[in-house]
Amino acid sequence: MDTRKIxxxxxLLGSLLLLCLSAVPAVHAMxxxxxxxxxxxxxxxxxxxxxxxxxxxxxTFAAGSVRDADNPGLANMTSTLLDMGAAGLSADEIxxxxxSLGAELSTVAAREMAMVSLRSLSDSAYLQPALALFADVMTxxxxxxxxxxxxxxxxxxxxxxxxxxxxxxxxxxxxxxxxGEHPYAHRVSGMEDDVKALRLKQVKAFYKRYYVAQNAxxxxxGDLDRKAAEALxxxxxxxxxxxxxxxALPPVADLSKxxxxxxxxxxxxxxxxxxxxxxxxxxxxxxxxxxxxxxLGGGGLVSRxxxxxxxxxxxxxxxxxxFSPMEQNGPYLLSLQTRNDQVDEALAVMRDTLQDxxxxxxxxxxxxxSKKNITGGFPLRISSNSGIISHINMIGFYDLPLDYLDTFSxxxxxxxxxxxxxxxxxxxxxxxxxxVIVGGES
Amino acid sequence: xxxxxxxxxxxxxxxxxGAGAVTEYRLDNGLKLLVKQDHRAPVVVxxxxxxxxxxxxxxxxxxxSHVLEHMMFKGTDDHPPGExxxxxSENGGSENAFTSKDYTAYFQRLEKSRLAVSxxxxxxxxxxxxxxxxEFQKEINVVMEERRLRTEDKxxxxxxxxxxxxxxxxxxxxxxxxxxxxxxxxxxxxxxxHWYQRWYAPNNxxxxxxxxxxxxxxxxxxxxxxxxxKPEQIVPPKPRLEPAQKGKRYIIVQAPAEVxxxxxxxxxxxxxxxxxxxxxxxxEVLANILDGGDSAxxxxxxxxxxxxxxxxxxxxxxxxxxxxxFLLDATPADSHSIDDVQQALFAQIQRLKDKPVTSDExxxxxxxxxxxxxxxxxxxxxxxxxxxxxxxxxxxxxLADSYVENIKAVTxxxxxxxxxxxxxxxxxTIAELDPLPMEKGGKPGAAANGGGHGH
Numbered sequence: 001m002d003t004r005k006i007x008x009x010x011x012l013l014g015s016l017l018l019l020c021l022s023a024v025p026a027v028h029a030m031x032x033x034x035x036x037x038x039x040x041x042x043x044x045x046x047x048x049x050x051x052x053x054x055x056x057x058x059x060t061f062a063a064g065s066v067r068d069a070d071n072p073g074l075a076n077m078t079s080t081l082l083d084m085g086a087a088g089l090s091a092d093e094i095x096x097x098x099x100s101l102g103a104e105l106s107t108v109a110a111r112e113m114a115m116v117s118l119r120s121l122s123d124s125a126y127l128q129p130a131l132a133l134f135a136d137v138m139t140x141x142x143x144x145x146x147x148x149x150x151x152x153x154x155x156x157x158x159x160x161x162x163x164x165x166x167x168x169x170x171x172x173x174x175x176x177x178x179x180g181e182h183p184y185a186h187r188v189s190g191m192e193d194d195v196k197a198l199r200l201k202q203v204k205a206f207y208k209r210y211y212v213a214q215n216a217x218x219x220x221x222g223d224l225d226r227k228a229a230e231a232l233x234x235x236x237x238x239x240x241x242x243x244x245x246x247x248a249l250p251p252v253a254d255l256s257k258x259x260x261x262x263x264x265x266x267x268x269x270x271x272x273x274x275x276x277x278x279x280x281x282x283x284x285x286x287x288x289x290x291x292x293x294x295x296l297g298g299g300g301l302v303s304r305x306x307x308x309x310x311x312x313x314x315x316x317x318x319x320x321x322x323f324s325p326m327e328q329n330g331p332y333l334l335s336l337q338t339r340n341d342q343v344d345e346a347l348a349v350m351r352d353t354l355q356d357x358x359x360x361x362x363x364x365x366x367x368x369x370s371k372k373n374i375t376g377g378f379p380l381r382i383s384s385n386s387g388i389i390s391h392i393n394m395i396g397f398y399d400l401p402l403d404y405l406d407t408f409s410x411x412x413x414x415x416x417x418x419x420x421x422x423x424x425x426x427x428x429x430x431x432x433x434x435x436v437i438v439g440g441e442s
Numbered sequence: 443x444x445x446x447x448x449x450x451x452x453x454x455x456x457x458x459x460g461a462g463a464v465t466e467y468r469l470d471n472g473l474k475l476l477v478k479q480d481h482r483a484p485v486v487v488x489x490x491x492x493x494x495x496x497x498x499x500x501x502x503x504x505x506x507s508h509v510l511e512h513m514m515f516k517g518t519d520d521h522p523p524g525e526x527x528x529x530x531s532e533n534g535g536s537e538n539a540f541t542s543k544d545y546t547a548y549f550q551r552l553e554k555s556r557l558a559v560s561x562x563x564x565x566x567x568x569x570x571x572x573x574x575x576x577e578f579q580k581e582i583n584v585v586m587e588e589r590r591l592r593t594e595d596k597x598x599x600x601x602x603x604x605x606x607x608x609x610x611x612x613x614x615x616x617x618x619x620x621x622x623x624x625x626x627x628x629x630x631x632x633x634x635x636h637w638y639q640r641w642y643a644p645n646n647x648x649x650x651x652x653x654x655x656x657x658x659x660x661x662x663x664x665x666x667x668x669x670x671x672k673p674e675q676i677v678p679p680k681p682r683l684e685p686a687q688k689g690k691r692y693i694i695v696q697a698p699a700e701v702x703x704x705x706x707x708x709x710x711x712x713x714x715x716x717x718x719x720x721x722x723x724x725x726e727v728l729a730n731i732l733d734g735g736d737s738a739x740x741x742x743x744x745x746x747x748x749x750x751x752x753x754x755x756x757x758x759x760x761x762x763x764x765x766x767x768f769l770l771d772a773t774p775a776d777s778h779s780i781d782d783v784q785q786a787l788f789a790q791i792q793r794l795k796d797k798p799v800t801s802d803e804x805x806x807x808x809x810x811x812x813x814x815x816x817x818x819x820x821x822x823x824x825x826x827x828x829x830x831x832x833x834x835x836x837x838x839x840x841l842a843d844s845y846v847e848n849i850k851a852v853t854x855x856x857x858x859x860x861x862x863x864x865x866x867x868x869x870x871t872i873a874e875l876d877p878l879p880m881e882k883g884g885k886p887g888a889a890a891n892g893g894g895h896g897h
Binding site for chain 2: 051052053054091092095096098099100101102103104119120121126150153154156157158160161163164165166265266267268269299300301302307310311312313314315316317318337338339369372373374375376377378379380382383384385386
């Protein structure tokens with residue numbers, strides 16, 4: 001709920017009016033992170049930021065779609081319903097009260113995380129009532145049958161609309177193919193039949209199990225002191241039962257053979273997703289793989305894939321590769337999209353570029369260049385409150401060391417060509433990758 | 443693609459900058475420099491804005507502004523293709539560019555000591571671009587891929603493009619920024635050379651810098667790098683005023699799709715064209731009454747209340763260069779038709795004419811605007827966007843500072859007045875997306891109205 005969005009238009013028009021040369025990578029100084037654990041087990045990460053009179057709070061539960069078990073879409077539905085009525089207030093009343101305070105409240109579920117976030121002015125006349133509503137949403141959702149049925153219908157329409165998009169189809173088929181029986185495999189939203197099968201009692205049980213203190217990380221950035229931050233955490237999470245932390249996820253199996261899936265779609269372009277299980281948060285190979293991939297396909301307008309596919313051949317508007325480190329090995333994904341009759345050529349170039357990189361690694365020059373970009377750009381990543389909160393939330397959720405940001409650039413600078421080649425040869429095998437191809441006939 | 447959406451939202455978020463915080467300069471060659479200090483972190487955002495975009499174009503060369511934006515990364519007399527991006531990258535920068543109907547802008551985010559790197563490269567490509575046919579032949583294909591990605595294969599985007607082209611018969615608002623496919627296929631290097639020569643000059647550019655900088659130091663850098671550039675004789679585009687609409691227009695766009703969709707727009711003035719300067723602000727409030735958050739009328743009443751729509755929105759941009767549209771769009775809920783959802787939107791419009799909005803609603807919008815004014819300061823990029831966008835369309839950046847005040851001054855009667863004056867059938871264009879079956883493996887885009895295709 002971003003009250004600043006004056007034009008929303010159902011979220012469909014957003015990309016129509018402004019054209020970028022290319023998709024922009026995430027942007028980011030060294031904040032001192034304060035950390036403590038409350039009496040009933042909530043892990044807290046706090047960075048004071050007195051420059052602007054505002055506060056950001058995110059509460060993250062290990063309650064993403066990996067917890068869906070036999071009910072794909074359950075975590076997503078649970079997250080959606082939180083602010084659709086709580087503590088006896090209706091969805092309308094919650095939205096009206098929050099927006100009358102100039103605050104922004106949102107809930108979102110991803111594969112591992114379910115986040116509830118609040119942005120408010122720090123003036124207590126606004127902040128206190130906003131926090132009270134925020135606490136209600138998290139600790140006393142109504143889970144009313146009528147709201148459940150309406151949101152189910154809306155999700156069904158959204159899922160069907162995604163079937164119009166070759167990119168969306170390629171995206172969920174890729175996860176399905178890479179992760180097989182693992183909880184990472186299924187779509188966060190679930191498919192149509194999954195959502196039709198959901199029951200409100202499942203939502204209530206899911207909420208009861210996962211929205212608990214031991215399973216929560218609170219991140220706070222803003223204009224308040226430690227004492228106020230402690231009081232805030234108490235106010236927001238005090239009513240959560242202690243419960244227990246979600247179980248560790250099972251390891252992800254490596255792929256044993258290549259698999260190519262072609263899906264026909266009435267589109268003028270064909271979308272390609274290629275990859276395999278990659279690495280996890282805290283992975284010993286994290287830095288060689290991260291820096292290596294920056295050279296191969298992660299460096300925005302400057303990368304080998306960008307050079308080979310777009311600059312040299314004009315085959316694709318967007319081409320890139322990235323690791324998504326998760327609790328277990330998340331995907332390593334290479335993607336592009338091209339005119340239907342060029343897909344074989346584009347795919348061959350992407351495969352050759354990857355194979356060459358796995359065989360020979362980066363040149364010394366490329367490596368130096370990537371290190372300069374990563375370390376030189378590091379201050380940009382944490383130059384705003386929103387940049388800081390997303391980083392401390394990631395550190396908290398994955399139990400990364402508190403000096404993670406301080407040591408990041410040093411780790412990057414220490415990476416050698418040999419380490420990259422070694423890590424790529426052990427961890428990335430082009431011959432056992434999944435390829436998903438969605439598009440029209442040429 | 444997420445970044446694009448963000449940019450778009452940023453662009454249309456009408457919020458105020460910290461008052462009096464911008465320092466304005468003009469170099470002898472006409473280049474305008476705007477500097478805003480934000481000392482929270484040792485970083486800087488630098489943007490170069492040119493007053494040119496799709497609404498400056500004419501039939502046959504649609505998309506040329508955007509193609510030229512792509513070619514601006516393809517080398518100058520001093521720097522071969524790709525070197526610009528390599529230098530920015532090695533300096534830890536992130537960069538990109540964007541084109542809209544009213545402007546083309548280039549930006550870098552850097553650690554603050556690297557601002558000179560940006561200025562040197564931007565000044566170079568402002569006057570010394572070396573357009574090469576070999577690079578163009580590849581890049582035009584990239585742009586056609588971009589068009590397929592953004593428009594051809596997106597039924598709602600296709601519908602929007604047809605809708606705008608139907609709503610305006612003469613005004614250049616109708617020209618799609620990405621360009622029609624056939625125009626892209628027939629574009630040549632001369633088109634780009636002429637366009638570059640005509641618009642890329644210091645007296646048609648605005649440089650905006652926000653970050654941990656001192657204005658006088660930025661001025662000194664600007665003089666050093668941009669100062670020596672020669673100005674150009676800039677002939678402004680002809681007005682191309684839209685003739686009066688003579689009745690409601692309704693179009694149907696058939697394309698393979700799963701879910702129907704409708705978009706409608708009423709012709710309305712913008713700040714630059716309004717006779718009454720309060721009217722655009724009243725329209726802005728009106729848009730917020732309908733769609734300023736989850737408690738606004740459309741979501742509350744037709745998504746959650748009557749459940750006729752699965753999603754619905756409204757939008758208006760008071761800072762456009764030419765008169766535009768007040769937009770509404772919606773997707774019907776499963777058990778409802780396009781007609782049902784259009785009637786629900788009309789009922790909302792009728793109510794705005796019949797009854798003044800409530801004081802609670804006005805109060806909520808005003809509080810939101812004040813709060814957003816604080817939140818937006820968390821993004822130096824956004825702060826730069828705001829002033830750049832205003833200057834690029836020929837408005838004074840100081841308007842950003844009076845935005846909150848102007849919104850606060852809007853009364854319920856004024857909202858009712860603009861609804862009654864402008865939200866009329868004779869100013870209305872409606873488009874409906876009529877989904878065709880998604881024939882798997884059918885000839886791609888065969889039925890897509892107006893979609894040109896590859897060779």
